[in-house]
Amino acid sequence: MEAIEQYAWVVWLALIAIFLVVEMVSGELTFLMLGIGAIFGIGSGLLGAPLWLQVIVAAAAAVALLVFLRPPLLRRLNRSADPKTFNVDALVGLPGVVTETVTSMSGRVKLANGDSWSARVHGERSLAPQTPIAVESIQGATAFVVIRTLEES
Structure with missing residues (x-):
């Protein structure tokens, strides 16, 4: 010991x-x-x-x-960590407008940042051109969108 x-x-x-x-x-x-x-x-x-x-x-x-x-x-x-999101994470919630009718199979939207994305909606609905939308999620090169309400504007 x-x-x-x-x-x-x-x-x-x-x-x-x-x-x-x-x-x-x-x-x-x-x-x-x-x-x-x-x-x-x-x-x-x-x-x-x-x-x-x-x-x-x-x-x-x-x-x-x-x-x-x-x-x-x-x-x-x-504390110095950047709270901003980048790349496709930054697109979630971004507003935009439908440029070509969006269905569950195809469509096109123009986002507020100027990017044009292929888009789809969940379900059997379709969104006509000029419909205000918001990005719900990004999967690959496709934005899944929802109709933007007045509160989100």
């Missing part, structure tokens, strides 16, 4: 290295907090604490960091 306590710092360094490598792969800050907790563990060992106390200090520090430091750091990191 004395040999284990004497070389506990090697185990702490290995844990710190493992946690930091895993953190670089995952990027979610969990393993960074565990690595910092391990730093507290090795620090308490250098101050002469027994192994059982080193483990308690490391665990307490890691839990405290996970609970109190990680959430605000994640919020700060994600």
Whole structure:
């Protein structure tokens, strides 16, 4: 047992290295907090604490960091994330107008962004030209559309 306590710092360094490598792969800050907790563990060992106390200090520090430091750091990191949608995701909900009669099999619409899309509707209905529409979903190169109501305008 004395040999284990004497070389506990090697185990702490290995844990710190493992946690930091895993953190670089995952990027979610969990393993960074565990690595910092391990730093507290090795620090308490250098101050002469027994192994059982080193483990308690490391665990307490890691839990405290996970609970109190990680959430605000994640919020700060994600704050700059762009909330805009791109590509076909940006077309969902976009208004437009029917240019060629839209049925469950074929049709054409012109969207508010100027794009012209092949379009379909769900069911057995058809939409006449000049009918205001909104994009419900995109499947491949086809826009599935619904009639746009006044509230959506």
